[in-house]
Amino acid sequence: MSSRTSKVAILILVIVLVLGPAAYALSAADIYVPTSTYSDYNQAACRDHIKIGTIKHQPSDHVPDAVKVPKGNKFKFLLYASGYQHYQCKVGTQGQPGNWTFVGPVAYLINDIRHDSFENVCDRVAFHHLEKIDHISGVAWSGIIRRDHSTVVAKAVKTYPSPDGENNIPWLLAKANYNWGVGAFSDVTYIYRTKTYGGRAPPNEKCGAEFPDGYEYASPYKAQYWYYRHDIHLD
Incomplete structure (x- = not known):
């Protein structure tokens, strides 16, 4: 590693450690592209002592009113995602x-960008994907560690344009429709997608001109997902 690269890496590390995980700036170079399905790693031996959701305090970042989680729900944890929007x-x-x-999405999720790597x-620790089982259909998040086989399937209910530019997919609020399994996602009620980078489809005029009918385009993206559960203290 060159001296200049080392200095840049140290500067980024200092910024993240001082300002917290939400301050990490996303760039195209950071996007990890999945090359295989999550099931390949579901029983990996290295997952014995890993858990999902190590950041349990909601970042102080402003959440637009349009995508705020309804009252009666409490922040549970956040994860960082990197992959594709198809x-x-x-x-x-x-x-x-x-x-x-x-x-649908195809992405891996990690706990903390400060010391974890895609x-x-x-x-x-988790996989973001399209779920289709019988009458269940929607985007899902599934645990892929040995002791977590939980899944939450949700549907977007509100969106908000990315403040970082129109080339990024919008921030959104998704409401859980189905939960199953035992683990981190079993009681999730809402998911908030924020800090998005990339993930947009090509312009419509390219469909039929540069890309044939039926062509599936994979757009690299990165985002944070904040997970919420029912606040039992409000019952």
Whole structure:
């Protein structure tokens, strides 16, 4: 590693340690692209002493009113995600323009960007994916560590444009529809996606021109996911 690279790395580390995990700036170089399914690592021996959700205090970052979690829910933990947002090209008929349809996410999640890495198999604690089982369909988060087999499936209920630019997918609030298994996601009620980077579909005019009908485009992205549960103290 060069002297200049070392100084930059040290500067980033100092910023993160002082300002906290929410201050970590996302860039294209940080995006980790999954190359296989989460099941490959579900029983990895290195996961024996790892748990999901080590950051249990909600960051002080401002949450826009449009995507605030309803009262009666309490912050549980946050995770960092890196992977793809998938879209499919649907070519229009009779001269109508094409458009991109959202297919689903494919991403790994880690506990803390300050000392965990997406490239390290043992640091990946969850998988973000599309779930389709019988009557259940939606985006899901599943534990992939040995002692956590929980899953939450949710649907977006509110969105907010990314303050960091239109090239980033919006921040959003998703409401849990289904939970199963024993673990970190078994009692999650809401998920807040924030600090997004990338993940947008190509312009619609490219669907049918540069990309054929049915083509699935994988757009790299990164984000934070904040998880909430029911606040039993308000009962």
